Amino acid sequence: MNIDKSIRLDRKDYIATETAKDLIVLHHTVGGTAQSTIDYWKSDPARVATAYVVERNGVVYEVFDPKCWAFHLGLKESGGAVDKRSIGIEIAGEGGLTQRDGKLYCFDRVSDRTLFKGDSYDNQTAWRGYRFFSAYTDAQVGAVTELVNQLATQFKIPRQTPANHLDTDDAYRKFQGVIAHFHVRADKSDVHPGFPWQKLVDGCSLTLV
Ligand SMILES: [Zn+2]
Structure with a gap:
């Protein structure tokens, strides 16, 4: 697949040590463009990042070698143990949206500047505090599927994912395969319930466990 490696993090922005990987974790950015997210990571000394960012048009940016790692889970008590053995994929998007007077707003703020104009996903009911979310594009879902396929082969990551696509469980910290x-x-609240897991399951021959 086509991977854009034109935007790279500096070595200070991730941990340039190779570690074995047995887990892929999907995220969404809650931000603007992929570039703006990457720029933010470069400005932040916490070494928070993922190896991949998938832009709305489906372009996949690899910002550091996926054999290395960065903090992307925020599991404080784990000392980075799960970050170390996982590859993070960020899907660019605004994430959870707030509804007010028939309009949708992003970034938990109601203002002219945060008025959301893109395609939204309506979950019908609240999940993690939001009913509406910015929709993942078909191009993003296609690119994520291709990328997960490639990484599962390259790193021999087990082709399995939890059948549960709504709930948190500390047991997943030990999971090997694909989670969010x-x-x-x-x-x-990433990835939100509008993510078409079945397409990923079918496209990557994942087993639901
Ligand atoms: Zn996340």
């Missing part, structure tokens, strides 16, 4: 951030953090 919400599986290990009750306070996170």
Whole structure:
């Protein structure tokens, strides 16, 4: 697949040590463009990042070698143990949206500047504090599927994912396969229920466990 490696993090922005990987974790950025997210990581000394960011048009940016690692889970008590053995994929998007007077707003703020104009996903009911979310594009879902396929082969990551796509369980901190951030953090809403897991399962021949 086509991977854009034109934007790279500096060595100070991740941990340039190779570690064995047996887990892929899906995220969404809650931000603007992929570039703006990468710029933010460069400005932040916490070495928070993921190896991949998938732009709305489906372009996949690899910002550091996926054999290395960075903090992307925020599991404070784990000392980075799960970050170390996982590859993070960020899907660019605004994330959870706030509805006010028939309009949607992003970044938990109601203002002209945060008025959301893109395609939204309506979950019908609140999940993690939001009913509406910015929709993942078909191009992003296609790119994520291709990328997960490639990484599963390259790193021999088990082709399995939890059948549960809504709830957090600390047991997932030991999972080997493909999960999302919400599986290990009750306070996170990525990826949201509009993510078409079945397409990923079919496209990557994943087993639901
Ligand atoms: Zn996340």
